[in-house]
Amino acid sequence: MQKFIYADNSATTALSETAFNAMLPYLKSEYGNASSLYSLGSSAKSAIEEARKTVAKCLNATPREIYFTAGGSESDNWAIKGYAKAMLKKGKNHIISSKFEHHAVLHTLNALEKEGFEVTLLDVHSNGLVRPEELKNAIKETTGLVTIMYANNEIGTIQPIKEIGKICKENNIVFHTDAVQAVGNVEINVADSNIDMLSLSGHKFHGPKGVGALYVRKGIVLPPLIDGGAQEFGRRAGTENTAGIVGMAAALSEATATIETRAKKSKEICNYIIENCLKIERSRLNGDRENRLPGNVNMCFEGIEGESLLLMLDAKGICASSGSACTSGSLDPSHVLLSIGLPHEVAHGSLRLSFSDENTLDDAKYICEVLPPIVKRLRDMSPLWDRIKNQEN
Numbered sequence: 001m002q003k004f005i006y007a008d009n010s011a012t013t014a015l016s017e018t019a020f021n022a023m024l025p026y027l028k029s030e031y032g033n034a035s036s037l038y039s040l041g042s043s044a045k046s047a048i049e050e051a052r053k054t055v056a057k058c059l060n061a062t063p064r065e066i067y068f069t070a071g072g073s074e075s076d077n078w079a080i081k082g083y084a085k086a087m088l089k090k091g092k093n094h095i096i097s098s099k100f101e102h103h104a105v106l107h108t109l110n111a112l113e114k115e116g117f118e119v120t121l122l123d124v125h126s127n128g129l130v131r132p133e134e135l136k137n138a139i140k141e142t143t144g145l146v147t148i149m150y151a152n153n154e155i156g157t158i159q160p161i162k163e164i165g166k167i168c169k170e171n172n173i174v175f176h177t178d179a180v181q182a183v184g185n186v187e188i189n190v191a192d193s194n195i196d197m198l199s200l201s202g203h204k205f206h207g208p209k210g211v212g213a214l215y216v217r218k219g220i221v222l223p224p225l226i227d228g229g230a231q232e233f234g235r236r237a238g239t240e241n242t243a244g245i246v247g248m249a250a251a252l253s254e255a256t257a258t259i260e261t262r263a264k265k266s267k268e269i270c271n272y273i274i275e276n277c278l279k280i281e282r283s284r285l286n287g288d289r290e291n292r293l294p295g296n297v298n299m300c301f302e303g304i305e306g307e308s309l310l311l312m313l314d315a316k317g318i319c320a321s322s323g324s325a326c327t328s329g330s331l332d333p334s335h336v337l338l339s340i341g342l343p344h345e346v347a348h349g350s351l352r353l354s355f356s357d358e359n360t361l362d363d364a365k366y367i368c369e370v371l372p373p374i375v376k377r378l379r380d381m382s383p384l385w386d387r388i389k390n391q392e393n
């Protein structure tokens with residue numbers, strides 16, 4: 001039988017059984033509008049408020065600080081565009097971020113630049129980490145917002161969030177973090193880390209797609225991105241996605257309770273791959289060896305195209321990614337890999353494997369069995385590889 005290995009959990013995850021079962025009633029009998037006054041409505045309303053408590057608890061926030069949205073991209077857009085608008089009233093128009101943010105952040109910042117905001121993107125060093133010193137140096141009188149991702153979606157590196165939060169607090173700057181990859185995989189404590197706003201998305205931790213949340217610290221002025229009804233304390237209009245919200249909370253609660261055991265298992269899988277697949281000549285691991293998501297391995301193999309590699313892995317039943325899902329389809333190499341200093345031709349030969357609880361060490365063994373011959377076959381056909389070998393001689 002053909003093997004099937006899903007190793008693209010940074011792109012999306014399978015819905016957990018727990019989340020699925022929690023959602024079912026709200027997809028069928030409990031269809032009331034949470035704003036309605038009869039009991040069918042109030043049952044939806046109380047399910048949403050329970051979910052809000054659960055999400056708050058997982059982040060060490062209060063329920064009143066959690067706003068449900070339609071996913072990570074909306075949360076990022078809202079936090080950044082909303083706060084940018086608010087900070088103008090305080091005479092601030094400068095935003096600091098990093099070069100390897102998700103496009104939901106980078107493209108939002110591009111849009112704000114066109115409106116006259118000033119944006120500084122910090123360098124990401126070869127280990128895939130920003131340096132707190134450089135953040136300090138980039139701060140000006142006019143800086144009102146810092147937005148730096150918690151963990152990168154391609155190379156999995158975990159940023160020095162606590163240090164960043166401390167610097168922002170000392171300088172009276174609001175700190176937003178896109179924690180879409182981190183939530184459910186690493187312990188998060190918004191209070192300890194001085195995080196003012198945090199984006200998360202259900203489908204990255206075995207919840208449903210199209211639902212997310214934004215944590216907004218009490219006291220932060222954040223005008224709505226979506227105007228309309230009075231849902232979400234008047235800050236995010238639209239009839240609530242009750243089933244989605246309930247499913248996301250169930251998935252988050254499950255993920256948070258099992259962070260340690262899952263991390264241990266994922267690390268074993270990743271270590272096996274790092275030890276074995278990096279025996280391939282002219283290969284490298286991208287991103288810091290230690291400060292990374294437990295389930296992420298990102299490697300480059302010189303002389304090949306990531307896209308061809310993905311197709312050949314697919315033929316062997318392995319789902320993986322090269323760059324992010326959002327950039328596949330375009331021929332540009334990943335902005336993340338370029339940001340850590342890889343040359344274009346090396347960045348093209350990248351492979352991201354991202355594992356979850358559903359993967360096993362056997363998956364890693366199978367991957368390490370099929371990958372070297374595939375890389376060899378692609379290199380045998382590659383004029384680029386010829387050139388690399390000729391330069392060696």
Ligand SMILES: *Cc1c(COP(=O)(O)O)cnc(C)c1O
Nearest residue numbers: 071072073102104153180181201
């Ligand atoms: C997936 C992802 C997003 C986008 O979230 P959606 O819910 O798919 O809109 C944003 N940021 C990061 C880091 C992500 O991995």
